[in-house]
Amino acid sequence: MQVFDLGSTGTVSGLITAREAGLVACQRCGQVHRQDASYCKRCDGALQSRDTESLQKVWAWLIAGMIAYIPANVYPMLLTSTLVERSESTIIGGVWELIHHGSIGIAIIVFVASVMIPMGKFVAIIYLAVTVQQRSGAHQHGRHKAYEIVEFIGRWSMIDVFVVAILSALVQLNTIATINPGIAAVSFALSVIFTMLSAQSFDARLIWDADRTAG
Amino acid sequence: MKGGGPWPIYGLKRIYRASSKGQTLPLQHALPPLDDLVACPQCDTLHHAGNLPDNARAHCQRCGIVLMTSQPAAMARILSLALTAFIMMIAAVSFPFLTLDAGGLHNATSVIDAVLAFNEGLAIPLAIAVAFFIMVIPLIRLAALIYALGPLVREAPARPGARKAFGLAERLRPWSMAEIFIVGVTVALIKVAGLAAVTIGPAFWAFAGVVIITVLKDQLICRYSIWEALEQSAA
Numbered sequence: 001m002q003v004f005d006l007g008s009t010g011t012v013s014g015l016i017t018a019r020e021a022g023l024v025a026c027q028r029c030g031q032v033h034r035q036d037a038s039y040c041k042r043c044d045g046a047l048q049s050r051d052t053e054s055l056q057k058v059w060a061w062l063i064a065g066m067i068a069y070i071p072a073n074v075y076p077m078l079l080t081s082t083l084v085e086r087s088e089s090t091i092i093g094g095v096w097e098l099i100h101h102g103s104i105g106i107a108i109i110v111f112v113a114s115v116m117i118p119m120g121k122f123v124a125i126i127y128l129a130v131t132v133q134q135r136s137g138a139h140q141h142g143r144h145k146a147y148e149i150v151e152f153i154g155r156w157s158m159i160d161v162f163v164v165a166i167l168s169a170l171v172q173l174n175t176i177a178t179i180n181p182g183i184a185a186v187s188f189a190l191s192v193i194f195t196m197l198s199a200q201s202f203d204a205r206l207i208w209d210a211d212r213t214a215g
Numbered sequence: 216m217k218g219g220g221p222w223p224i225y226g227l228k229r230i231y232r233a234s235s236k237g238q239t240l241p242l243q244h245a246l247p248p249l250d251d252l253v254a255c256p257q258c259d260t261l262h263h264a265g266n267l268p269d270n271a272r273a274h275c276q277r278c279g280i281v282l283m284t285s286q287p288a289a290m291a292r293i294l295s296l297a298l299t300a301f302i303m304m305i306a307a308v309s310f311p312f313l314t315l316d317a318g319g320l321h322n323a324t325s326v327i328d329a330v331l332a333f334n335e336g337l338a339i340p341l342a343i344a345v346a347f348f349i350m351v352i353p354l355i356r357l358a359a360l361i362y363a364l365g366p367l368v369r370e371a372p373a374r375p376g377a378r379k380a381f382g383l384a385e386r387l388r389p390w391s392m393a394e395i396f397i398v399g400v401t402v403a404l405i406k407v408a409g410l411a412a413v414t415i416g417p418a419f420w421a422f423a424g425v426v427i428i429t430v431l432k433d434q435l436i437c438r439y440s441i442w443e444a445l446e447q448s449a450a
């Protein structure tokens with residue numbers, strides 16, 4: 001496949017944005033309009049040069065996501081009962097169990113998806129929101145990386161919720177062994193949904209605007 | 216659309232911008248016609264849009280995301296992949312997905328069973344959410360795409376609401392989590408491996424097929440050209 005890459009990313013100076021040209025662009029289809037247009041003539045989407053309430057929505061969803069993440073770690077994710085015992089395991093407890101059984105690779109997947117990605121995502125969104133709010137020019141590269149992480153990797157935290165769903169459906173063997181979802185599965189799923197909404201509320205154009213105001 | 220310059224797509228430089236006493240003035244008369252421009256959805260940088268050669272990709276000059284791709288017969292390929300994925304998805308949710316055997320007991324699980332596992336109290340909203348992420352949203356996306364693109368492939372006028380349907384399919388993209396579900400299944404299999412014998416059913420392979428086809432299909436989608444085609448066929 002032929003790739004057109006004209007100039008290295010983020011360093012091209014002198015490029016002009018639709019806003020600077022006195023125009024408003026549609027984020028869905030890329031069509032450019034005069035500034036007074038309010039609907040896209042091509043895709044019928046609503047036009048907004050910049051979402052001025054973006055950061056407020058980002059913070060609101062982020063805080064909801066962080067609050068939901070607390071019970072997700074405190075309460076059990078899985079309730080297991082076998083002939084000999086009943087046990088409850090939290091997210092971290094589940095990772096320990098996997099390590100004890102020797103499944104190091106899977107333990108790493110679960111740890112990354114359930115602990116590192118959510119935590120990393122909180123940090124990345126806070127970092128983005130704070131540096132964009134301050135219009136700080138010092139963090140351009142870090143900001144672009146943070147946005148990529150938030151945008152493409154965040155959804156993968158949902159793995160643990162699916163694992164719980166499959167285990168609970170599969171392991172229903174009457175008295176021998178049953179697995180049921182714990183309350184943490186609900187709050188973890190909510191946390192992932194809220195942080196996804198937070199990331200989607202971010203108007204990415206503000207990130208690149210902050211780069212250029214810094215010069 | 217006319218290509219200009221040595222490249223079919225290039226960023227607009229400040230040449231197009233005039234300033235007097237440090238003030239920037241909107242200079243529409245210096246810009247090419249608005250229909251020849253495309254703005255990056257991520258960073259708002261203006262580019263001159265031209266015709267790409269086959270099998271080419273055009274990236275934003277500023278932030279690097281893909282603005283346009285051009286693959287021969289992309290529309291027809293997207294449609295046939297979407298139809299295949301839709302049929303396989305129906306099979307994937309109805310046939311047994313995994314079968315568990317332990318101590319003489321036997322439990323076959325379909326994707327629908329996995330969803331219904333959350334059937335008490337607070338877990339019900341979670342069941343609904345899981346059902347949406349792994350079945351309902353993927354199916355809605357496929358159906359919307361088939362509805363919107365079907366007539367375009369036959370070069371017939373677009374169906375009413377085709378633009379809404381394509382917009383919906385694009386907006387739902389991050390919420391369709393079939394690929395994450397497949398990784399979750401793998402993790403779950405290893406977790407129960409010591410406890411019981413697990414057999415992988417036909418639906419597992421159908422589901423994995425849907426995931427692969429969806430990735431191929433989404434790579435073929437060039438939003439810019441689809442929106443353009445939808446606009447032209449509606450007029």
Ligand SMILES: [Zn+2]
Pocket residue numbers: 026027028029030031040041042043044045
């Ligand atoms: Zn549009």
Ligand SMILES: [Zn+2]
Pocket residue numbers: 255256257258259260275276277278279280
């Ligand atoms: Zn860009």
